[in-house]
Amino acid sequence: MSQHWAEKSFWLATAGDYQPDPPLEGDTKVDVAVVGGGFCGLSTAYYLKRAEPSLRVAVLEQEVVGYGASGRNAGFAMTLMGMTLGLTALRFGKEKTKQAHDFAHRAVDHIGQLVDAHGIDCDYEKPGLLTVALNPGQAKRLQGEVRLAESLGMQGLRWLDMHEVRAQVHSPMYLGARWEEQCALINPAKFVRGMKRVAQEQGVEVYETTPVTAFHHRPVPRLETPRGNVEAEKVVFATNAFSACFPQLAAKQYPVFTYIVLTEPLSEERLQAIGWKSRQGIEDGRNFIHYYRLTADNRLLFGGADAQYYFGAPLDRDQSPRVFRMLEQDLARMFPPLKDARIDYRWGGPVSVPLDFFPAFGYLGKDKRVAYALGCMGHGVALMNMAGHIMRDLVLERESEFTELFFVNRTVIPLPPEPIRWALGETIRQALKLQDRWEAIKESKVEAAAG
Numbered sequence: 001m002s003q004h005w006a007e008k009s010f011w012l013a014t015a016g017d018y019q020p021d022p023p024l025e026g027d028t029k030v031d032v033a034v035v036g037g038g039f040c041g042l043s044t045a046y047y048l049k050r051a052e053p054s055l056r057v058a059v060l061e062q063e064v065v066g067y068g069a070s071g072r073n074a075g076f077a078m079t080l081m082g083m084t085l086g087l088t089a090l091r092f093g094k095e096k097t098k099q100a101h102d103f104a105h106r107a108v109d110h111i112g113q114l115v116d117a118h119g120i121d122c123d124y125e126k127p128g129l130l131t132v133a134l135n136p137g138q139a140k141r142l143q144g145e146v147r148l149a150e151s152l153g154m155q156g157l158r159w160l161d162m163h164e165v166r167a168q169v170h171s172p173m174y175l176g177a178r179w180e181e182q183c184a185l186i187n188p189a190k191f192v193r194g195m196k197r198v199a200q201e202q203g204v205e206v207y208e209t210t211p212v213t214a215f216h217h218r219p220v221p222r223l224e225t226p227r228g229n230v231e232a233e234k235v236v237f238a239t240n241a242f243s244a245c246f247p248q249l250a251a252k253q254y255p256v257f258t259y260i261v262l263t264e265p266l267s268e269e270r271l272q273a274i275g276w277k278s279r280q281g282i283e284d285g286r287n288f289i290h291y292y293r294l295t296a297d298n299r300l301l302f303g304g305a306d307a308q309y310y311f312g313a314p315l316d317r318d319q320s321p322r323v324f325r326m327l328e329q330d331l332a333r334m335f336p337p338l339k340d341a342r343i344d345y346r347w348g349g350p351v352s353v354p355l356d357f358f359p360a361f362g363y364l365g366k367d368k369r370v371a372y373a374l375g376c377m378g379h380g381v382a383l384m385n386m387a388g389h390i391m392r393d394l395v396l397e398r399e400s401e402f403t404e405l406f407f408v409n410r411t412v413i414p415l416p417p418e419p420i421r422w423a424l425g426e427t428i429r430q431a432l433k434l435q436d437r438w439e440a441i442k443e444s445k446v447e448a449a450a451g
């Protein structure tokens, strides 16, 4: 059988032999059909079966579990929801910003709990997160974020000055950093396959290589797949950026591609040259962040630098030579001793971006038979595993602490149709890039003036 999905990331290529479960054959009726076998789909199915063991719950995945963002991401389980704390406070107010942070904080713990409770082998570690400032503009914004966090009573964040951060990881570009304890790192392909096992042990049916080719909401929710149709009491769309393929969801979010390069395993000497002893996850303070970490075999994963929505929302733009080149140049600037490190893997994947950069969970239509989850941007590792609690309660129509969260059943600002959709996305992207560029240019002018 073709394993083309293995080319979608280093993680999917190297997480061990994998035999997909067979596709759905023939027509069937289920209580709940979950579309999408990523973190969200599997955790939703798992928590549903745990709550109501008598339900028949089926996950329909177009390729293999982890084929989407869940098998391609950088593996940071982090507390960030939305773009920054400051932007979230501006859009939703301080109280809701705290609520979101508390939920995400719990979501990071939840990853560790799943790993421990089910023995999921996924190279889990919890080294924390440095968000480094590369110029004074970024330092000012990150310090503002630390002050906002403190004013909201959030624990475990603090500012490190240039000497403190360079003592932890040495880059000539670092001017300071926001330090946050609450960040774990995982191998996402191993984790998502572990969650498939956990869900199946609970009695969930998982059908792989089963693309849903059409969805009819009424009179009864019905999903078409190549070899059989599914009639369901309830349907969950856990399709994230791929929601763009369903007309009912397409206007809720942009599928935006982000890219990663991965080096050869780094020797002890090379790691010592950059002083990266504690294996922290690292991001920087740009709008178009760089995100980077070490893998279990000490390769440096380096992603970000740019992100792009493509006209018409194609979902196959996994390769971008332009962004790969940017990443390789930026990596060499960030860590000069690694400038000759060989790049072994290059890949990309789509994240789901609503117009206001914030996740959304809710129902499609008033009859509450169809629920969706999307919009976690590049921050769904912890959140979309925790999302299983939210989606369970939406499907079971239970009122709970999860359905009370302000981002559940919220109004999502609809995207305009193409070509305005693309033009709007590109305008936002260029504005964010301009701010990044301006802050970097200001810095180089200050350096030039200082001689």
Ligand SMILES: Cc1cc2nc3c(=O)[nH]c(=O)nc-3n(C[C@H](O)[C@H](O)[C@H](O)COP(=O)(O)OP(=O)(O)OC[C@H]3O[C@@H](n4cnc5c(N)ncnc54)[C@H](O)[C@@H]3O)c2cc1C
Pocket (backbone or CB within 6 Å): 035, 036, 037, 038, 039, 040, 041, 060, 061, 062, 063, 064, 065, 066, 067, 068, 069, 070, 071, 072, 073, 074, 075, 076, 077, 078, 210, 211, 212, 213, 238, 239, 240, 241, 242, 243, 245, 258, 259, 260, 291, 303, 348, 349, 350, 351, 373, 376, 377, 378, 379, 380, 381, 382, 383, 384
């Ligand atoms: C390169 C990259 C780096 C990232 N890094 C991080 C990070 O470090 N930390 C972090 O928190 N987040 C990160 N993210 C984001 C994170 O990976 C996502 O938010 C999260 O995985 C979303 O999970 P999900 O289950 O909602 O969606 P997905 O994992 O995208 O799952 C959706 C699934 O639906 C399936 N599907 C789609 N259409 C159909 C259909 N018609 N029929 C059947 N199945 C279908 C897809 O194949 C896919 O498996 C990153 C994302 C990318 C792409």
